[in-house]
Amino acid sequence: MLSSVLAVASDDDHSRLPGCVAVTSFTLRDHTADVAVEADADSLGGVFAALADGMAAAMADGDVPDAGERFAVEERAESREAVLYDYLSRLLYERDVRGVLPVDSDATVREVATGSGDTGAGEDGEEDASEWVVEATARGVPLSELHARDLKAVTYSEMVLEPRESGWHAYVVFDV
Amino acid sequence: MTSFDARGHHLTEVEPDVWELARDDEMRVPARVLASEALLEQIGGDKTLDQLRNVACMPGVVAPALCMPDGHQGYGFPVGGVAAFDAEDGCISPAGIGFDINCGVRMVKTNLTYDDVRGHEEELVDALFDAVPCGLGGGGVHDGNHTDLDEALERGVDWCVEAGYAVREDRLHCEDEGQRPDADLDAVSKKARDRGASQMGSLGSGNHFLEVQRVTDVHDDETADAFGLAEDQIVVLIHCGSRGLGHQVCSDYLRRIEQEHPDFLESLPDKDLAAAPAGSELAEEYYGAMCAAINFAWVNRQLITHAVRETFADVFDAPDWEALEMDLLYDVAHNIAKRETHEVVAGEDDDGGYSLYGDGERVDRELFVHRKGATRAFPAGHPDVPAAYREVGQPVIIPGSMGAGSYVLKGGDGSLGRSFGSTAHGAGRLMSRTQAKDEYWGGDVQDDLREDSDIYVKAASGATIAEEAPGVYKDVDDVVGVSDALGIGDLVVRTYPVCNVKG
Numbered sequence: 001m002l003s004s005v006l007a008v009a010s011d012d013d014h015s016r017l018p019g020c021v022a023v024t025s026f027t028l029r030d031h032t033a034d035v036a037v038e039a040d041a042d043s044l045g046g047v048f049a050a051l052a053d054g055m056a057a058a059m060a061d062g063d064v065p066d067a068g069e070r071f072a073v074e075e076r077a078e079s080r081e082a083v084l085y086d087y088l089s090r091l092l093y094e095r096d097v098r099g100v101l102p103v104d105s106d107a108t109v110r111e112v113a114t115g116s117g118d119t120g121a122g123e124d125g126e127e128d129a130s131e132w133v134v135e136a137t138a139r140g141v142p143l144s145e146l147h148a149r150d151l152k153a154v155t156y157s158e159m160v161l162e163p164r165e166s167g168w169h170a171y172v173v174f175d176v
Numbered sequence: 177m178t179s180f181d182a183r184g185h186h187l188t189e190v191e192p193d194v195w196e197l198a199r200d201d202e203m204r205v206p207a208r209v210l211a212s213e214a215l216l217e218q219i220g221g222d223k224t225l226d227q228l229r230n231v232a233c234m235p236g237v238v239a240p241a242l243c244m245p246d247g248h249q250g251y252g253f254p255v256g257g258v259a260a261f262d263a264e265d266g267c268i269s270p271a272g273i274g275f276d277i278n279c280g281v282r283m284v285k286t287n288l289t290y291d292d293v294r295g296h297e298e299e300l301v302d303a304l305f306d307a308v309p310c311g312l313g314g315g316g317v318h319d320g321n322h323t324d325l326d327e328a329l330e331r332g333v334d335w336c337v338e339a340g341y342a343v344r345e346d347r348l349h350c351e352d353e354g355q356r357p358d359a360d361l362d363a364v365s366k367k368a369r370d371r372g373a374s375q376m377g378s379l380g381s382g383n384h385f386l387e388v389q390r391v392t393d394v395h396d397d398e399t400a401d402a403f404g405l406a407e408d409q410i411v412v413l414i415h416c417g418s419r420g421l422g423h424q425v426c427s428d429y430l431r432r433i434e435q436e437h438p439d440f441l442e443s444l445p446d447k448d449l450a451a452a453p454a455g456s457e458l459a460e461e462y463y464g465a466m467c468a469a470i471n472f473a474w475v476n477r478q479l480i481t482h483a484v485r486e487t488f489a490d491v492f493d494a495p496d497w498e499a500l501e502m503d504l505l506y507d508v509a510h511n512i513a514k515r516e517t518h519e520v521v522a523g524e525d526d527d528g529g530y531s532l533y534g535d536g537e538r539v540d541r542e543l544f545v546h547r548k549g550a551t552r553a554f555p556a557g558h559p560d561v562p563a564a565y566r567e568v569g570q571p572v573i574i575p576g577s578m579g580a581g582s583y584v585l586k587g588g589d590g591s592l593g594r595s596f597g598s599t600a601h602g603a604g605r606l607m608s609r610t611q612a613k614d615e616y617w618g619g620d621v622q623d624d625l626r627e628d629s630d631i632y633v634k635a636a637s638g639a640t641i642a643e644e645a646p647g648v649y650k651d652v653d654d655v656v657g658v659s660d661a662l663g664i665g666d667l668v669v670r671t672y673p674v675c676n677v678k679g
Contacts, residue, residue, distance in 0.1 A: 030608040034251070059312065061637040082434065089427050096371040096420040099313045143313025149381040149637050150312055150679065153275040153423045156430070157251030157448045173251060175275045175423075176382045176609060 026054030035151065035174050036158075042167035045107040048084060048134060051170055052091055052105035055154075058174060059095075061147040064103055068141040071098070076133050081161050083109065083132040088154040088172065091138065100140030101148050107136035151176060180213075182220030185229065193658050194594075196240070197225065202445065203232040204529060205239035210595065212658050215245050218606060218650060222249040224256075230445040231259045236266020236454060238520055238543060239531035242595055244550050245658040246604030246650060250274070252448030255549035255605075258598045261454065262530060263515055263542040267440075268459045269451035270433070270466075272546035274511040275426040277466055278473030279384075279417030281573040281601075282350075282507035283584065284481055286488065286500050288410040290390040293674060297632040300388060300491050301675040304634075307483040308386055310379035310679035311636030317341075317377025317479040325373050325472075330359050332471035333478050341482040348564055350507040351552065354474040358515075360464025364421075365428050368465075372421030372472055377479025381640055381679030383602075384416040386480065387575070389582060389671035396668045399586050402568045403505060405669050412488075412502075413582060413671070414480050415575055417511065418473035425469045429462045454544065463513075470512060477507060505584070506571035510601035513546040516560075518596055532596065545596050553587040553599040553665040561587065572665045574656055576603045578633060578676040579625055579646030583656045583667065590663030599665030600656070603649035616642040635678035644678060 024041035037054030041047040056064075073090050077083035091102045114129045152175040160171040180187045180195060187195040187209065195216060197207040207228045211219055219225065224247050231253055232241040238260040247256030252271035261267050293300065309315050318324065318341070327335040333354025336342035347353045379386060391409045394400045405411070418425075433441060433450045436458050441450055452459035481504065485497030494500050520541045521534035530541055554561050556569040565571060569586035576582045580603065591597045607615070618638030625631040625646075635641045659665040 028610055030610045031249075035609055061639045078435065082431070085427075085431070092420075093367055093371060093424065095312070096374065099374075101312075147637050148312040149640055152382070153427055155251045155275075155448070156450075175251065 024050035026050045026057070028054060028058055031173055034176050036171060037174070038171045040164070040167065040169050044109040044168050047168040047170045048087055048107040048109055048136065049105040051084070051172055052088060052107070052138065053103065055088060055091065055151060055174060056101055056103045059101060059148045059151050061149060064101070064141055065145050067145050068100055068139045070137050070139050072135070072137045074133065074135050076131050078131055080132050081159060083134050084161055084170070085154055085156065087134045087136060092151065092153065094140070098140055099143050101143060101146065102138035103141055104139045105136060106138070107134055109134045180216055180220065183225060185225045193662055197229060203229060204234070205232050205237050205241060205531065207232040207241040209243040209247065210658060210662060210664070211245045212654055215650065215654055215658065219243065219247050224249050224254045227252065227254040228257065230449060231257060233445045234261065234267065234449060234451065236262040236529070238262060238529065242598070244598065244600040245655045246549070246600040246602055248604050250548065252446060252450070253546070253548045256600065257548045258546065258550045258595055260518065260543040260545045260596045263454055263544055266454045266544060267451035268454065268463060268513055268544045269449060269546060270426045270429045270462060271448055271450050272548055273426070273466065273513050274548050275423045276417035276511050277422035277425060277469040278509045279511040280473065280477065280507060280509040281413060281415045281575055282477050282481065283505040283573050284412040284414070284484060285404055285503050285505050286410045286412070288492065288500060289408045290410060290674070292492070293388070293410055296491060297675050301632040301634045301677060303487045303491050304386060304484065304675065305677050307487045308379055308480050308677060309377065310677065311381050314378060316375050317483045320373045320376040322369060322373055325369055325376065326361055328376065328475040329361055329364060329468040329471055331355060332474045336475055336478040342478050346478060346504045348562060349504040350474060351509055353562065354478070354507065356467035356470045358464060359468035359471050360461065361468060363461040363465035364425060364468050368421045368424035368428065371424050372419065375419040375421070377476060377483065378419060379416050379480065379677070379679045380419055381637065383644060384679055385578065386484065386677040387413045387578065387673050388675040389413055389673055391669050392581065392672045393670040395670070396666065399568050399668045402565070403571055403584065403668060404503070405505070405584065410674070411505070411671060412484055413573065413575055414477050414484070416476060416480065418469045419476060421472050422469040425465045429465065432458060466513065470509065473509070474507065506573065508551050508571070508573055510551045511548055513544050515542055516545045517542050518592065532593065547598055549601050550598045551601045552597055553585070553591045554597045555587045555589045555591055558587070572599055574600055574602060574652065576652035577646040577649040578644060578673055579629060579631065580649070580652050581670045581672050583652065584669045584671070585656065585659060585665035586668050588663040588666045591665065594662060595664050599659045603652040603655060605648060606650050607648040609643040612643045612645055612648045613639055616645040616647070618642040621645045631673045632675045633678065637679070640678050
């Protein structure tokens with residue numbers, strides 16, 4: 001293990017009991033040419049946020065200052081994996097356009113019926129005509145206030161996003 | 177050694193440095209690795225061979241699927257992969273090109289010698305670092321807007337000439353004269369444009385760099401003379417790509433393939449090989465967007481060239497860069513797919529596919545040639561080689577690590593028949609970035625290079641220096657040796673770093 005951080009997420013996923021605080025963690029993993037982030041959390045939103053924080057850690061060089069405003073993003077896609085891909089890609093887009101490093105991420109993930117409200121099926125729902133939605137926020141630390149390196153893109157390579165007894169586990173490779 | 181086994185794969189050496197991967201039931205064509213024994217051992221150490229095997233399973237692939245001597249594991253396709261797909265029955269794959277569309281290298285010549293630069297290294301590396309935006313968030317050489325961006329996407333280096341960032345001679349010394357006419361602006365998303373507008377003329381980070389080098393060895397006097405290169409001459413190497421714009425184009429189309437061609441995607445051996453069927457609307461759109469991103473990358477490298485030229489003129493107290501004869505040697509892409517016509521042989525098996533070699537009648541066939549971490553290396557006489565080099569063959573630039581030499585080759589006579597006119601693109605990574613940071617400290621690497629080798633390195637991030645330490649790369653001499661021995665890219669000169677700027 002080369003880097004690990006414990007963070008607190010505050011999403012409202014169905015999988016977590018009311019009043020509980022979500023604990024998430026990520027680890028940067030070896031990959032010949034690229035960088036991989038492995039993450040665990042007790043909720044789907046938590047694992048999305050942990051991956052986002054891992055992605056930020058792979059870019060940041062040294063300490064990240066306690067600066068910047070929070071911003072919100074929302075992505076919708078046809079599957080859990082697809083919405084994860086779109087969410088992390090969106091953060092890279094925001095990084096370039098806003099000129100900030102997105103840190104301290106917070107995410108909620110749910111499945112909704114297409115064009116209407118929540119399916120009520122929960123995170124494991126398999127109903128047709130539905131889509132996955134991630135609603136997230138992050139603190140955008142101005143790139144002028146820290147040293148950071150480019151991560152080019154999110155990849156599907158060896159992507160894992162699966163439920164575990166203790167919550168959710170994910171593995172994502174980023175192109176450097 | 178006449179055979180090699182690794183990770184369940186069996187390869188046979190069919191001729192020196194050419195290893196053929198045994199064909200299984202799912203492979204449509206054989207696959208070949210062009211490597212020495214030592215390089216093959218390294219290539220067999222990760223998933224490169226798995227990925228090469230998967231490419232050989234794709235629809236319309238023309239034999240053979242290839243891995244260059246610097247190959248290593250990528251995502252989907254191996255880095256160092258060359259794969260040609262029939263333009264009628266095959267496919268085009270964003271994953272076979274990579275996120276950094278038209279990542280490539282250019283070399284700028286000077287009339288300075290190493291003696292002219294000695295004593296100025298620190299001043300030069302500081303001035304270049306200040307002049308060329310690198311890392312994240314530094315903007316670009318050109319303060320872009322969407323109007324300029326659209327011109328750049330459509331016209332490539334031609335826009336730079338009009339905007340005062342290039343001279344006409346630059347265009348004539350660039351692959352495709354710095355402009356892909358198939359660029360389709362409507363196929364480039366707003367998100368991609370948004371990202372590109374603030375990055376026009378920026379190095380990025382990772383393995384991208386700007387390096388002042390000196391020519392240390394001339395291996396082919398006649399060609400070196402034709403290229404305008406001589407021993408002890410100072411040259412500048414610029415390595416970068418299409419930045420966020422290209423990355424976004426690739427991401428956009430990977431997702432659209434997933435949504436619009438799920439059955440085709442499902443038929444592929446690996447989701448990472450995402451491809452659009454040839455002839456589909458999406459394949460045409462992607463090709464148009466990719467060509468626009470190719471133009472953007474050429475503009476990016478040209479804008480950096482402009483900043484480098486101005487900086488040299490300042491540091492060496494010249495009236496202008498022309499006085500330093502800072503002419504472009506050549507600009508080559510190494511992450512790209514192109515419609516190219518190649519001579520192939522119709523297959524004899526039920527698949528009815530085509531092959532680069534064989535005894536049958538040879539026919540001209542239009543192919544999508546994917547080079548992902550591989551460089552086009554067309555020989556003398558090929559009509560696609562710019563007029564300036566048509567008599568000698570196109571220059572091929574193969575950078576090594578910041579502590580090792582780089583090479584200029586020329587397209588070899590054997591390249592069309594062996595590798596669809598391709599050769600290697602660099603040294604190839606040997607060690608992961610995380611392992612590199614474990615084993616090296618950026619400051620120590622920087623000090624060692626300066627004290628032991630007179631190489632001055634400056635980077636936005638110490639971690640990047642550690643990740644790019646000389647020890648994390650394969651032996652570029654061995655890579656180039658294979659290319660030369662196979663006649664796919666012939667050795668012309670070797671260069672050695674003087675100053676290196678990294679993102």
